[in-house]
Amino acid sequence: MNYFIKLIIFILAIFLFKKMCFSEDKPYSEQELKSGSYFAKKETREIEKDDFANPGMIWVERGEEIFNLIQGPKNISCASCHNSSNLSLANAATKYPKIDKKEKYLVNLEQKINLCRKNKMDVKSFELESKPLLSLSTYVSYLSRGKAMNVSIDGEAKKYFLRGKELYFRRIGQMNLACNQCHDEQAGSFLRSEKISQGHINGFPAYLMRWDNIASAHKRFQFCNNQARAEPLDIGHIDYNALQLYIAWRGNSLLIESPSVRR
């Protein structure tokens, strides 16, 4: 009986909630879109702009080394394939996450790198969030620096997009917070000493000063989940990929800044 009353009230609440929700899609128009560095402190921005001072460049250099390292039974490097113009990576990072044609599911750049290693080079996958993998993905993102984000949400990607959107607006954790409550409704406000940005990922992998380390977009999601005291997902989780797709899409046309520098 108790259970029954609860259920009815709950269904009623959901129903009314759905009615209230507006159907506006992109939270920011193209003119309103601002990268995270716009909200960062001036000092931080200056470090990001200066390649000699930007600590993220260490990962780019390391990534370039691995990119050119000949390895495995086939005696090839990433460069062996990608130096040719039809496989150039000059725009690659603008399109991820993306449906992998062969695997038929949504993969992000780190996972795509691992797929290449496994399927094309016959070498072992790197562990997600490991230094060599993030070095590679930072380097590959860096190759697209200054190019506009341009992920696709059509076809197979659509269902991941919708899932990502759902997750973006879902309130979770002891703090009962959703991403949009900070990054759509409060961008520009201070959360204690931190200015809240629009929550884009055009700067990722990004160098975070608080950890003295590079962080993937998924790592940042975990961090925001932690702040809401919500159970984070594993890095590489398909739901995080979906979220990443939604966030990349809402920031489409922002220029890739990786490696960006954040507090």
Add this chain to the structure above:
Amino acid sequence: MYYFKHLIFVLYLYSWYSAFADESMVSYEIIDFEIPKPLTNQLGDPIKGKIIASSRKGNCLACHVIPEVDEMFHGTVGPSLKGVGSRYNINELRLRLVNPYILNPDSIMPAFYKVKGLEKVDKNFYGNPILNAQEIEDVISWLMTLKSE
């Protein structure tokens, strides 16, 4: 916006109901957007309240400017709490801490005394409210001292 009032009413019912349904939490009643009865028998301690509000525990400074707290960074997500004790009575403040969703279902301000109806709570916090009943009483007793001249 037409459904807004209905939604508030439904959520009101629900929270009222679940406040009674949970044994480990102190039950409370909401009347006219107030919680007229203290959650505990022990009077709130404003000195403790200030410490809770300013520390990571209450973390009110994350979102609010509170001129009476001598700290470097105050958030600007919510309104300043300057003079909040003159604007509200203690029963209104109790509702605002216990469950601000009654007033604004979309509020970014968390409900500090709520354990039901939350999703994906980190297991380190699961089943516990952000502040316990006594801590709520302490914080609101301190808020009442924040008067505008």
